Amino acid sequence: MEEVERLQHYFQVLSDVNRLRIIKFIDKEKRSVSEIVKNSSMSQPLVSHHLKVLKNSHLVETQREGPFVFYQLTNPKILDILGLFEEMLPKENLVSDFSPMFCCPSWWGNSN
Amino acid sequence: MEEVERLQHYFQVLSDVNRLRIIKFIDKEKRSVSEIVKNSSMSQPLVSHHLKVLKNSHLVETQREGPFVFYQLTNPKILDILGLFEEMLPKENLVSDFSPMFCCPSWWGNSN
DNA sequence: TATTTATATAAGTAGTCATTTATATTGATG
DNA sequence: CATCAATATAAATGACTACTTATATAAATA
Known part of the structure; x- marks a missing residue:
């Protein structure tokens, strides 16, 4: 797997x-899963689904204790990375997701 | 827009x-767009599409010179961020994208 | 102004993924 | 062993998005 594909995946x-x-x-x-469910507004199956995605990518790891399964970050540095991102990424208003919001045709004088 | 949503967007x-x-x-x-097209295996409209996504998020900015439109990184620090990611993210084999590859039922003895 | 080159937009399509609902598994306990 | 609580899986659905093909715009030049 090419490096850029690994990046893309994460x-x-x-x-x-x-x-x-x-x-x-x-x-x-x-x-535990139930803690996470309680803290969020997601259904339990949805939380499990997302945890599985994170686990498949080795971002979290699990540990069973009786009926409970505890999840923890494989490498808490991920938190720092997120922090870096929040700092460094542009803070300008985003043009509505991928499809820009309605605007006049370009010959009206906007900069596109 | 909540911070975590901005993160998600980027x-x-x-x-x-x-x-x-x-x-x-x-x-x-x-x-220029044409340089990027030549360097890639994408069609010109596809390149334009991706450039628009990047521009809408202020990751690149443009500069027209005659018939050419030149794109440059708004903030080259993005390159460092990508580098950090490549270094810090887990390098274990990924379980095939989101849907794990076939494996035996759990009672066969794997760790799920 | 007609033509050519460079770039952008539009519409359509296929594939992917988040979410829901329903059900299965696992462990503990009566 | 039957039941309950905790978690995982499966199937179905809707939304979103990457990509293609076709066309439009914009600038330069003949």
């Missing part, structure tokens, strides 16, 4: 608010 | 090999 894994929230909630702790 | 923008390759090709230079 960006994709991280490009989901729910997964980001889970990562930030787990933080440096060990959190 | 991760999504970066979660595409073609866009990553464009960013890395532009590097610290000014590159």
